[in-house]
Amino acid sequence: xxxxxxxxxxxxxxxxxxxxxxxxxxxxxxxxxxxxxxxxxxxxxxxxxxxxxxxxxxxxxxxxxxxxxxxxxxxxxxxxxxxxxxxxxxxxxxxxxxxxxxxxxxxxxxxxxxxxxxxxxxxxxxxxxxxxxxxxxxxxxxxxxxxxxxxxxxxxxxxxxxxxxxxxxxxxxxxxxxxxxxxxxxxxxxxxxxxxxxxxxxxxxxxxxxxxxxxxxxxxxxxxxxxxxxxxxxxxxxxxxxxxxxxxxxxxxxxxxxxxxxxxxxxxxxxxxxxxxxxxxxxxxxxxxxxxxxxxxxxxxxxxxxxxxxxxxxxxxxxxxxxxxxxxxxxxxxxxxxxxxxxxxxxxxxxxxxxxxxxxxxxxxxxxxxxxxxxxxxxxxxxxxxxxxxxxxxxxxxxxxxxxxxxxxxxxxxxxxxxxxxxxxx
Amino acid sequence: xxxxxxxxxxxxxxxxxxxxxxxxxxxxxxxxxxxxxxxxxxxxxxxxxxxxxxxxxxxxxxxxxxxxxxxxxxxxxxxxxxxxxxxxxxxxxxxxxxxxxxxxxxxxxxxxxxxxxxxxxxxxxxxxxxxxxxxxxxxxxxxxxxxxxxxxxxxxxxxxxxxxxxxxxxxxxxxxxxxxxxxx
Ligand SMILES: Cc1cc2nc3c(=O)[nH]c(=O)nc-3n(C[C@H](O)[C@H](O)[C@H](O)COP(=O)(O)O)c2cc1C
Ligand code: SF4
Ligand code: FES
Numbered sequence: 001x002x003x004x005x006x007x008x009x010x011x012x013x014x015x016x017x018x019x020x021x022x023x024x025x026x027x028x029x030x031x032x033x034x035x036x037x038x039x040x041x042x043x044x045x046x047x048x049x050x051x052x053x054x055x056x057x058x059x060x061x062x063x064x065x066x067x068x069x070x071x072x073x074x075x076x077x078x079x080x081x082x083x084x085x086x087x088x089x090x091x092x093x094x095x096x097x098x099x100x101x102x103x104x105x106x107x108x109x110x111x112x113x114x115x116x117x118x119x120x121x122x123x124x125x126x127x128x129x130x131x132x133x134x135x136x137x138x139x140x141x142x143x144x145x146x147x148x149x150x151x152x153x154x155x156x157x158x159x160x161x162x163x164x165x166x167x168x169x170x171x172x173x174x175x176x177x178x179x180x181x182x183x184x185x186x187x188x189x190x191x192x193x194x195x196x197x198x199x200x201x202x203x204x205x206x207x208x209x210x211x212x213x214x215x216x217x218x219x220x221x222x223x224x225x226x227x228x229x230x231x232x233x234x235x236x237x238x239x240x241x242x243x244x245x246x247x248x249x250x251x252x253x254x255x256x257x258x259x260x261x262x263x264x265x266x267x268x269x270x271x272x273x274x275x276x277x278x279x280x281x282x283x284x285x286x287x288x289x290x291x292x293x294x295x296x297x298x299x300x301x302x303x304x305x306x307x308x309x310x311x312x313x314x315x316x317x318x319x320x321x322x323x324x325x326x327x328x329x330x331x332x333x334x335x336x337x338x339x340x341x342x343x344x345x346x347x348x349x350x351x352x353x354x355x356x357x358x359x360x361x362x363x364x365x366x367x368x369x370x371x372x373x374x375x376x377x378x379x380x381x382x383x384x385x386x387x388x389x390x391x392x393x394x395x396x397x398x399x400x401x402x403x404x405x406x407x408x409x410x411x412x413x414x415x416x417x418x419x420x421x422x423x424x425x426x
Numbered sequence: 427x428x429x430x431x432x433x434x435x436x437x438x439x440x441x442x443x444x445x446x447x448x449x450x451x452x453x454x455x456x457x458x459x460x461x462x463x464x465x466x467x468x469x470x471x472x473x474x475x476x477x478x479x480x481x482x483x484x485x486x487x488x489x490x491x492x493x494x495x496x497x498x499x500x501x502x503x504x505x506x507x508x509x510x511x512x513x514x515x516x517x518x519x520x521x522x523x524x525x526x527x528x529x530x531x532x533x534x535x536x537x538x539x540x541x542x543x544x545x546x547x548x549x550x551x552x553x554x555x556x557x558x559x560x561x562x563x564x565x566x567x568x569x570x571x572x573x574x575x576x577x578x579x580x581x582x583x584x585x586x587x588x589x590x591x592x593x594x595x596x597x598x599x600x601x602x603x604x605x606x607x608x609x610x
Contacts, residue, residue: 187455
């Protein structure tokens, strides 16, 4: 059932002018949760509260953040790290940058609380290189937080030390994948690592590391302030909290909107985003970034933006980067462009991914240009089967899913473009 | 013509600060490459050598990094590089029209540079501005959103006159007063 959202006031990016400035943030209760935790809480209590709140990772996989934190081994006196993932390169996703721009200190506070909870020595904030302007905003916020004693040595007089550094990417989608991100932070080509060992055992520079998305960490102070029960009362039952929906495509008012999870896709399109451009019908919706399976416009009745509802509908929440397409959209063209993206971004370590993404793209070009045959549709599905679950990282799956579900859900669009495989003899 | 690439004293001080953020000597290579590219406009092999020497790491490693990441200019590009996004949402919202308009206007194709060395065009993947499509980025810097052919023309003219477009702040929709997302 769709959740109530109309009276919701944003909490991740609340309507407070100049909140990105540290004085304004402080005046509005900023860094008080950090103060409270440092003074009164134990690290275990923080982990337990965040686990109970069930903040599901906003980077794509939707894993309970507190549970992930609890995988960190006991401190042994040597360095431990957080890598905060602001690579934000999944097509359709443009929400973490809103935090850098409008509420960077909420993230810094959340990451520092996470640091205290896991006995972290340093947080590396990995931001895609294209976000030069937002990297500068984040760096300024971090400098200000250092100057006020919220970062660095003896934070707020607690005896806890933690550093925070920004690391700029340089144009590689794959570096959003957590192990590739760590390679990149270590100054290497961003080749994903074979797992296990998992980052909590052997992460950055061989030391225990937790990777969380920027938005995930920005939720932490809200949980500390209001408690896990409050957090769980927002949005969908098994996937609670406020979420930044990035909505783009053929709608009247695209943009990033903060609402509870579990909103119906129809409400988001028709009430939040002002409906479809030109009053057109919806052909397809990609709910959570380009790798999540597309849904048909006539499949959307009652579908809500949370893990359970989307799973039932046959897709995923991903990054909540929704792409809306109207009835005039050429699905084959769109799927080709998605395939081109993954082909371009494959790091090339695994044959099923390197060659598979290439074959997918080649076959889709053939179909799009009118040279395809009916059997090419089966070839596409077969290629997907050979890619899924057979590679070092999930990029191959991310490349296969949109193709698989487009071919099955929009089969008539593909069939219209291909010739029959069997020719009648003249 | 072979140029001599050197870091200044200020650069070296900056590099020391960068090195202090990482626990080993290989890790600072990305920020130092950024610094070098900012200074020299590219990171061609001679600059890679300089970075390698400065960090005391193999030049082959630096080359490996430069060739993996698309934003490092391992070869010289135009003074202004138009990175036009043509991925999914930009594709849906006319990104290819913008690309083709720029190509016609400058008389070059994506991947090429004008003869006078002023402009390069590249067709790039999603830049994380999908709600503001179609869009492009100029030389790893400013984002130009909500593009139309007229807006593109103006940007090109401004750049020729030495004027870089300014950062466009896009308001968070729920912060705007006439937000009609609420009941009543
Ligand atoms: C190919 C690929 C690209 C990814 N890109 C991103 C990204 O840009 N940002 C992000 O936060 N997570 C990305 N992820 C997910 C990360 O690997 C990781 O699960 C996430 O950052 C964990 O944070 P969370 O638990 O807070 O979501 C990507 C995963 C894959 C397989
Ligand atoms: S699945 Fe693709 S992107 Fe991931 S490691 Fe293998 S080749 Fe690289
Ligand atoms: S698709 Fe162009 S910015 Fe995302």
